[in-house]
Amino acid sequence: MAKKKLEMDxxxxxxxxxxxxxxxxxxxxxxxxxxxKEFGVYADDLIEICEHLNAHGITSVAMESTGSYWQNLYVELVKHGFxxxxxxGKFTKNIKGKKTDVKDAxxxxxxxxxGLLTGSFLPDDQTETLRTYCRQRQNWLDLAVEATHKMQKYLKLLNFRLDVVVRDVCGLTGMTIIKDICKGNLNPQELAKHRHYNCRKSQDEIAKALKGNNRTDYLFGLKQEFESYEFYQKKIAECEKMIAAFLxxxxxxxxxxxxxKTTDKQHKRLNKNAIKGIDLNQASFQYFGGVDLMVxxxxxxxxxxxxxxxxxxxxxxxxxxxxxxxxWLRLAPNNKISGxxxxxxxxxxxxxxxxxxxxxAANAIGNLKDTHLSNFFNRVCYRKGRTVAVSATARKLAVIIWNMVVKQIPYQPPTQYLFLDEKRKLGMVKRIRKQMDRFERTNADLGFVTT
Known part of the structure; x- marks a missing residue:
C-alpha cells in the first residue's frame, strides 16, 4: 500500500x-x-541578495531576529519593496536532525x-531613532551608577564614612566633598564646611566621619572614579539634548x-536622574495627541x-x-490546558x-495609600505575595495605557487620589462637621453662607 503524502495549503x-x-x-x-545560496554580510552583498530574490520572483521574505546581524539586511530588504x-528564533527551532545553516534556511x-511564522513587533522610524537616544542615555546612567559604587568603595577603604552622615553620596554635599578630596584637601574641618543646609547631620559630626587613613593608592582610585563619573554625566547631558531636540x-x-496644553503635575517629583531640558509632562501630552499618561x-x-x-x-x-x-510584554498568564x-x-x-x-511603576504604586491601583495591589499582595502583585499591577497599567492611547479613553479611577494637603483639608472639614453635630449646631448658627 502506497504511503499517503499530507499536503498543506x-x-x-x-x-x-x-x-x-x-x-x-x-x-x-x-x-x-x-x-x-550563501552570501556575505557587506553592503554590496546585501544588495546582491535583493537582486537574487528579485530574479527568482520572491515577494515575501522570512528571517530570524538573530542578535543585531539582521538589522542591516532588514533595512535593505524593506528598501527594495519586500x-x-x-x-x-524560538519558533523556528523544531527542525529534525543535525543543525546546519542550509537546513535552517x-x-x-x-x-x-x-504561513506558520508571525512577525515580531518593530517600532516606526521615529520611535526607533528616539529609542536609540534613550537606550544610550540609559547605558551611561548604568555606568554612572557603577562609578558611584566604586567611589563609595574607595571612600570606605579610606575610612571616609561619608555614607553614614550623608543620605546620598552623590548629592550636593557628597559630591562637593569628594571633589575637594580629589583636589588634595584632606582636612576634615575644611571638608565639613561643604555641608548643605538641608543635611541632617551637623558639621562636627561630618568632620568626625572624614578622618581617614589618607592612603595614596586609594586616593588615586577615588580620583579616577570621580573623573569617570563626571565624564558619564557629561555624556548623559548630551543624550538629553538630543532627546529634547528630537521630541x-x-x-x-x-x-x-x-x-x-496640559495641567502641571507638581506632585510628580523630579529626581536627579530625570531627563533635563524638556518638560516631559507637556511633551508627552502633545506627543500622544492629547493623552495625559502622567495622571x-x-x-x-x-x-x-x-x-x-x-x-x-x-x-x-x-x-x-x-x-x-x-x-507581548510577557505580563499575561500563559495558560496551558490539556484534557x-x-x-x-x-x-x-x-x-x-x-x-x-x-x-x-507597579512597585511604586504598592507604596502609595488610598488609591485605586494601590488598593488593587494590596488585595493581590494579601492573597499571593508582593511579587505576583507587582506583575498583576504592571499588567493593569499596560491595559490602562493601551486603552488611553488607542481608544482615547481618559483615566478615571473609581476613587480619586487625594494628596496630603487635600487630605488635611478634608479631615478638618469632617472634624468641624462632627463638632457641629455634637453641639446641635447648623451652618446658619455659625454664620456660614451656603449656596
Missing part, C-alpha cells in the same frame, strides 16, 4: 527564508539544495510558505499637537520616557487588543525595557 507561494549569520547569510528560495517577516522558507521637532511639525498614579518621568521610546504613539495600534499588548485541565498558568519568561519600567 501554500499561503505564501513566492517566499524565501534567510538564515542570518555574523559572517554570512544563507538564502533559500525553495526546498531543493540548489535553491540555497514583505519581510522577522520571526522569533530551508526550514524557515518551508514554515513561511505555509520638540516632532511636536513642532504638527500644528494640532503644538497647541495642546496615572505611580507613573513617573522615567516610565513615560520608556513608553515614548519603546512603543511610541503609532506602535500601540499594531496590537489588536490590550490582551495582545500585555502578552480540559489547567496544567500551568505561569507568566512566561522574558522581559524588555518597557516591562521593567512598568514593573518599577
Amino acid at each position: 501554500i499561503i505564501n507561494p513566492h517566499c524565501a527564508g534567510i538564515d542570518i549569520g555574523s559572517r554570512s547569510h544563507f538564502v533559500a528560495t525553495g526546498q531543493a539544495l540548489d535553491d540555497v 514583505d519581510v517577516v522577522l520571526a522569533n 530551508r526550514w524557515i522558507q518551508k514554515l513561511h510558505s505555509i 520638540k521637532s516632532q511636536i513642532n511639525t504638527n500644528a494640532q499637537k503644538k497647541k495642546l 496615572i498614579e505611580g507613573l513617573g518621568h522615567s516610565t513615560i520616557l520608556s513608553i515614548i521610546s519603546e512603543v511610541g504613539p503609532e506602535g500601540f495600534s499594531k496590537f489588536e487588543t490590550a490582551k495582545h499588548f500585555t502578552s 480540559g485541565k489547567l496544567l500551568s498558568s505561569k507568566t512566561p519568561k522574558g522581559s524588555n525595557r518597557l516591562k521593567i519600567a512598568l514593573r518599577n
